[in-house]
Amino acid sequence: MAEPGTVYLVGAGPGAPDLITLRGARLLAAAEIVFHDALVHPGTLELATRAEKILVGKRCGRHSTAQRFINKRLVDAARAHRIVVRLKGGDPMLFGRAHEEISALRVAGITCEVVPGVTSALAASADLGISLTQRGVSRSVVFVTPRVGDGEARRNDWAAAVAAVDTAVIYMGAHEADKVASVLLDRGLAPGLPVVAVESASLPESSYTALTLAELPRIAETRRVGPVVLLLGDVYAAALAACLPLPLAAALGT
């Protein structure tokens, strides 16, 4: 029996197909089979010119069962192919559930390499032109999610983490913006704390809304189609002062 192939966990980046790394693009071009999340851009998948492409990611729902199934498919694919790519939105090591796939591959004796990617908070910051860190204003940045997986102990005190830093990025929180706001206000964060919600960071349809923490529940009223990151902190004070909800492109004058 032939040696098993290698599984590459590749970060697709935040959305725009040209924000994947050179290494990620090269591996996609060489891959025989690609397992990808629902959020990966079609233009990114087109880089995998010779590969069979299989959609496995779920945006919500019954994660545990799905994850075990994905793990098994990766192991099976490595036994049949030389170059297997597992393509994940953003970076695999930040809210990418890479841990479970790496563990399953190691147990099965399959070689696994991780190719990092641009996480969406960095792309959102680039879109806005506002740095997460600023001398004298912000020297600490936290990345959290309020989402708790099924079967996961509720030791996730994300609000304490947000309260302790200068700038916070909340992933997968926009769908429960009212809960996010009330938990943070209960923690003692200022009602006037600037928040920017960036949707579809890096894509042409990217947009943002700047508001205060007390106003955050309002974003539930806006129609959303793409993923949203919430950015919180004093570095966004100017964005809040400058704008009502605006298309990003207009705000940037492009």
Added chain:
Amino acid sequence: MAEPGTVYLVGAGPGAPDLITLRGARLLAAAEIVFHDALVHPGTLELATRAEKILVGKRCGRHSTAQRFINKRLVDAARAHRIVVRLKGGDPMLFGRAHEEISALRVAGITCEVVPGVTSALAASADLGISLTQRGVSRSVVFVTPRVGDGEARRNDWAAAVAAVDTAVIYMGAHEADKVASVLLDRGLAPGLPVVAVESASLPESSYTALTLAELPRIAETRRVGPVVLLLGDVYAAALAACLPLPLAAALGT
């Protein structure tokens, strides 16, 4: 007089030349002039085939003066060239001092775009094969630096931020590892907390050392040539259990 050009603040990524984005590589190839930090890899600079290349970054030292000088050079370059690239290690928006350059360019009426990059914490995680977030173990990740710039108010309570999260990444902290350890121990963090110091993430010479928080001052004894990120948290317990200081490649079996 001709319209001024555009300044692109481009993240070079963590070190390996093929971990820049496709967009960053394309802009380097098109650039007429490139201003780069000292830490940018020579192989990355080679992507700028037709550009004049100017080293402006300083790793330490008199930042304020240097920064004003860099700002002025960027403005001057945009008045003489169509495509100006300011190439920064990692991502521009995370400890990249992009804020000061963006502000100076806006004041001068120069168009500025930011191209995000892979920050070194993500590359270090990829090298180790250990995810920053793990279900049931870590759902919050903070990026901090203990470094305080000259003229900067000491409101940077990085230790409080580290104490509030599941996983912490400390940038620019290895040169004062003894101070980092003592401040965190004073904060009440456990002496046995696992720490991994990753040097030169993503490069062939990448190496790591796993130790406890109490042992952290010891890394001052190891010779360092590349930049180091410190990773702290329970997700590194297995790395600590598995190894004494080891070359990364040997530990990964590659």
